[in-house]
Amino acid sequence: MTGAKTDHRRTRKRRWWYIRLVFWALFILWFARYAYVRWTTPPAAYAERTTPSPLDDTVAQEFMAAVQALPPIPSPTSRPAFGWGPWGAGGVVVDGIHGPWSPDSRPDLCQALKYVRQSQVNEALDRIVAATEGARQAGAETVLAAGFRAPSGWLQANECVAPMIALAFRARYRHTEQANLAGALADLRAALFVSQRDYVVLSLAGGWWGDQWVSFIPQFELACLVQERDIPPLLAREMVEFLKTKLSLSVGQTVAFHSGLHQDIQQLLDRYYTDDGEGNGWLVLSAAHDVQFMFGMGPSAPRSEFWNLFSPLFNDRRTMAAKFVRQVEALERLDSVDYRGGRAIVTGQRQPGRAVSLLDGPLMKVTSGIDPEFYQVGFAQVMRRRAIVVMLALSAYKHEHGEYPATLEALVPSYLDEVPLDAFTHEPFRYTRDSPSSYDLGPARPLDDELYQTWPLRDFDFPADSYLPQRGEIRVPDQTEGE
Amino acid sequence: MSESPEIVPEFWPPVEPIEPVKPWRVHWLLALPATVPAMLFPRRVGAHLAASSWAAAYVVHVLSVLLFFGAFLAPALEGVLTGVFETSAAPAAYTLAEHVRRPFAADVLFLYGMLNNWIEVGIFWLVVGVVEVGMWVAALALIPLYAAGEQRARLYLRCVKLLLWSTMCLIPLGVVVFPVGEWLGEDLSGEWVALFVAGWAFWWFTVLVRLGGRYAGPKTGPRWSPRTPTCESCGYTLTGLPVNGRCPECGRAVQDSLPERRRLPAFASARWPSEWIIGFVQTTWAALAERRFARGVSVWRGYRAARNYAFVVCLLIGLLCACGTAPFWPPDDVDFQPFSRPAMSLVAGITAFSCGVAWLLVAGVGVTGFGFRHAAARVVVLYYSTAWLLVVALLGLAGAWAIYVIHYRFHPHGFFDWPVLRWIEKELFIAAWVMMPAVVTLILSFFRVRWMLRETRYANG
Numbered sequence: 056m057t058g059a060k061t062d063h064r065r066t067r068k069r070r071w072w073y074i075r076l077v078f079w080a081l082f083i084l085w086f087a088r089y090a091y092v093r094w095t096t097p098p099a100a101y102a103e104r105t106t107p108s109p110l111d112d113t114v115a116q117e118f119m120a121a122v123q124a125l126p127p128i129p130s131p132t133s134r135p136a137f138g139w140g141p142w143g144a145g146g147v148v149v150d151g152i153h154g155p156w157s158p159d160s161r162p163d164l165c166q167a168l169k170y171v172r173q174s175q176v177n178e179a180l181d182r183i184v185a186a187t188e189g190a191r192q193a194g195a196e197t198v199l200a201a202g203f204r205a206p207s208g209w210l211q212a213n214e215c216v217a218p219m220i221a222l223a224f225r226a227r228y229r230h231t232e233q234a235n236l237a238g239a240l241a242d243l244r245a246a247l248f249v250s251q252r253d254y255v256v257l258s259l260a261g262g263w264w265g266d267q268w269v270s271f272i273p274q275f276e277l278a279c280l281v282q283e284r285d286i287p288p289l290l291a292r293e294m295v296e297f298l299k300t301k302l303s304l305s306v307g308q309t310v311a312f313h314s315g316l317h318q319d320i321q322q323l324l325d326r327y328y329t330d331d332g333e334g335n336g337w338l339v340l341s342a343a344h345d346v347q348f349m350f351g352m353g354p355s356a357p358r359s360e361f362w363n364l365f366s367p368l369f370n371d372r373r374t375m376a377a378k379f380v381r382q383v384e385a386l387e388r389l390d391s392v393d394y395r396g397g398r399a400i401v402t403g404q405r406q407p408g409r410a411v412s413l414l415d416g417p418l419m420k421v422t423s424g425i426d427p428e429f430y431q432v433g434f435a436q437v438m439r440r441r442a443i444v445v446m447l448a449l450s451a452y453k454h455e456h457g458e459y460p461a462t463l464e465a466l467v468p469s470y471l472d473e474v475p476l477d478a479f480t481h482e483p484f485r486y487t488r489d490s491p492s493s494y495d496l497g498p499a500r501p502l503d504d505e506l507y508q509t510w511p512l513r514d515f516d517f518p519a520d521s522y523l524p525q526r527g528e529i530r531v532p533d534q535t536e537g538e
Numbered sequence: 539m540s541e542s543p544e545i546v547p548e549f550w551p552p553v554e555p556i557e558p559v560k561p562w563r564v565h566w567l568l569a570l571p572a573t574v575p576a577m578l579f580p581r582r583v584g585a586h587l588a589a590s591s592w593a594a595a596y597v598v599h600v601l602s603v604l605l606f607f608g609a610f611l612a613p614a615l616e617g618v619l620t621g622v623f624e625t626s627a628a629p630a631a632y633t634l635a636e637h638v639r640r641p642f643a644a645d646v647l648f649l650y651g652m653l654n655n656w657i658e659v660g661i662f663w664l665v666v667g668v669v670e671v672g673m674w675v676a677a678l679a680l681i682p683l684y685a686a687g688e689q690r691a692r693l694y695l696r697c698v699k700l701l702l703w704s705t706m707c708l709i710p711l712g713v714v715v716f717p718v719g720e721w722l723g724e725d726l727s728g729e730w731v732a733l734f735v736a737g738w739a740f741w742w743f744t745v746l747v748r749l750g751g752r753y754a755g756p757k758t759g760p761r762w763s764p765r766t767p768t769c770e771s772c773g774y775t776l777t778g779l780p781v782n783g784r785c786p787e788c789g790r791a792v793q794d795s796l797p798e799r800r801r802l803p804a805f806a807s808a809r810w811p812s813e814w815i816i817g818f819v820q821t822t823w824a825a826l827a828e829r830r831f832a833r834g835v836s837v838w839r840g841y842r843a844a845r846n847y848a849f850v851v852c853l854l855i856g857l858l859c860a861c862g863t864a865p866f867w868p869p870d871d872v873d874f875q876p877f878s879r880p881a882m883s884l885v886a887g888i889t890a891f892s893c894g895v896a897w898l899l900v901a902g903v904g905v906t907g908f909g910f911r912h913a914a915a916r917v918v919v920l921y922y923s924t925a926w927l928l929v930v931a932l933l934g935l936a937g938a939w940a941i942y943v944i945h946y947r948f949h950p951h952g953f954f955d956w957p958v959l960r961w962i963e964k965e966l967f968i969a970a971w972v973m974m975p976a977v978v979t980l981i982l983s984f985f986r987v988r989w990m991l992r993e994t995r996y997a998n999g
Binding site (some may be wrong): 163340348356363365368411412413414416419 | 615616636639640643644646647650651654655785795
């Protein structure tokens with residue numbers, strides 16, 4: 056009796072054993088397939104083109120090599136707390152070249168000038184300018200994409216700050232001491248291009264507010280230059296084209312740059328998500344190592360495809376695409392409203408329940424709505440760019456006619472296709488010719504306090520009254536030059 | 539016809555054999571849902587959890603730890619963007635399914651961001667390995683708590699398994715505490731968080747203890763084995779000797795070694811709450827004052843009551859420290875004091891309770907030789923010996939009060955300050971003297987426990 060019971064139990068146990076075996080075999084097969092697919096499937100961008108374009112790599116690597124060839128900037132001896140080196144240096148430099156100074160009062164600026172006069176530095180800066188020219192010809196987006204694809208070798212954002220400042224310094228040196236206007240403008244174009252690239256990297260990365268200040272330097276230097284010199288129309292036209300096409304005069308596009316949405320959504324998704332052909336796909340975590348989404352994260356380093364096994368935890372491509380579309384729609388509306396309206400749009404995106412979702416993975420910073428700070432900075436940049444475009448045209452007009460025009464309409468069509476509007480109010484700029492050789496250019500209405508009081512604008516009030524032509528050229532006395 | 543003398547039998551039957559619970563094994567796929575009844579009824583469910591597979595234990599352990607850390611990390615990671623500034627973004631509204639994914643996504647994102655190279659990956663796995671090995675080592679401390687009289691290897695593995703299961707208590711901590719903190723924001727002070735975490739730790743400990751309250755394994759081990767009659771004094775085998783005789787080895791009366799000679803203390807015999815209090819007082823008095831307490835107390839029965847007695851003593855010590863130290867703490871406005879006065883008293887009480895429990899665990903491991911001796915029998919003696927800790931705590935508190943009073947005698951307007959800065963010689967001297975009774979009692983209690991353990995070394999009952 057007991058034996059029969061035992062046998063019965065054993066038989067039942069054996070039957071369960073086979074069921075378990077089948078279950079586990081199926082599970083292992085399923086998991087093996089799952090792991091294989093996750094391990095081997097690249098993002099859509101890689102799938103379409105498994106190796107980066109030689110052009111992209113050449114341009115990106117040349118730029119990288121040129122920046123790295125720049126000799127290290129000496130630590131300032133006079134102001135150790137405010138170096139003009141890569142970190143947080145912009146404020147001091149701008150303070151220096153903005154107001155009156157003398158070699159005695161600002162020995163650090165003497166150091167800076169001596170630095171850009173070195174032949175090795177000049178060679179490196181020439182390479183940077185050439186590389187950025189090449190990059191612009193290849194298309195900024197291509198180069199930036201190449202940078203994203205090769206993040207392990209790509210520069211950290213702050214590495215671009217030093218060449219940016221050095222280029223701005225050299226531009227001043229070139230047009231004040233060497234009368235090389237074309238060279239100065241080329242330097243400033245390169246510096247502006249680098250500053251824009253900075254934003255793109257940073258907006259996907261953790262975010263670093265120092266760059267607002269630093270990237271302001273080449274803009275400020277360009278504004279000074281066009282008021283100190285009469286620019287030949289050809290050079291002015293080239294610069295205007297650069298500002299309009301390679302940078303942007305659109306608030307929406309500029310803020311998009313700052314928010315990481317500078318490019319086509321499809322491209323952005325292709326870089327990090329697979330594509331199943333029906334508009335969906337999963338996050339390839341191993342490809343997202345260039346996105347620094349948290350503080351304390353080390354420099355971008357390749358990640359194993361093992362991480363892709365966890366991608367089901369995060370939102371899929373379709374969900375992300377919907378979020379991006381919402382973002383872009385908001386961005387597109389920014390050019391049709393004034394500053395206050397734009398700020399309301401931006402703030403509205405970050406309301407509770409709509410913004411930060413951890414399930415967006417490393418891209419949660421991009422999908423968490425446009426940071427109002429980015430909006431403010433981008434807006435201020437566009438205001439300055441539009442003003443500089445007008446000032447370039449005015450300078451070219453004066454170069455040909457010997458005096459500034461009576462109205463801005465005189466600039467069209469010879470110097471400008473159309474006069475850009477004041478971004479703040481979407482109205483024409485306030486322009487008054489004080490004398491044949493001086494003018495007052497400003498916003499149509501007094502700037503909003505909130506916008507005006509942000510520090511990037513405070514030191515760059517483009518009306519001529521706040522600009523001091525006599526602030527001093529960057530010129531060091533001979534006895535200092537010899538040191 | 540003369541009546542033949544009563545003879546000591548070859549074996550004595552097991553004392554109070556525990557009837558194991560019929561195991562109801564939890565499948566690993568159902569392990570996570572099983573944590574709910576386990577947390578609500580740990581004593582009832584614990585035996586079934588211990589009988590379940592290792593896969594189930596590790597599934598719960600890993601998921602609990604991941605959930606806890608994920609719940610902790612998620613707001614931190616989102617906090618980078620959802621700061622306190624006006625321009626910060628607000629958190630998303632998650633659906634229920636997304637709430638489940640969120641902590642795991644946070645874990646993955648955190649590790650993804652932190653592990654930048656193979657060295658960091660190696661360090662991470664090393665830390666994980668050390669923690670997991672630490673769990674297996676820490677399980678040794680549970681041996682005295684969980685001993686049901688089974689074989690020691692089985693006992694140890696049960697301790698490990700239930701310790702793994704007990705990490706399920708992290709789930710409510712992660713699921714409740716951090717969201718509540720997030721919700722309350724600035725209003726939830728560090729004091730309340732600390733008290734909440736302390737409360738959670740207490741709850742976790744009670745769950746841990748109660749998980750091992752019942753046994754569901756086979757009836758093999760000292761508890762169910764017939765015991766050879768031995769002389770309680772020297773361990774000589776008494777089989778076949780007349781009950782009225784004496785031990786041939788040491789001369790002790792055989793009757794003194796009979797199982798029925800040992801009885802449960804009053805606390806273990808109590809059935810009603812009113813009896814518990816009287817029983818507690820009687821047992822404490824007996825443990826302290828009766829010289830032959832260990833010779834008469836039953837160590838093979840009343841294990842659970844002895845354990846409860848020890849915990850009551852620890853609770854009393856905590857309560858005494860909380861109330862007794864209340865006037866010592868400086869006023870609330872002192873900068874260096876993190877909590878308010880009542881909270882500091884509570885912290886003192888919790889600390890004293892924790893010290894008592896820690897002492898029980900460590901000493902339990904020591905006296906049972908990591909489970910190599912009959913754990914259940916030896917720890918019963920240890921538990922009743924905690925009465926001495928109560929005396930030590932009382933004397934220590936009295937000493938502290940004496941210092942406090944003396945201090946105020948010299949500094950009537952100051953708040954209590956441990957005498958290390960000024961008056962150091964005189965006050966330290968006084969402090970040393972008034973604390974001397976507590977120290978001496980503590981030292982004596984060590985010898986007393988050791989003696990009690992020797993008295994019960996060959997206990998038959």
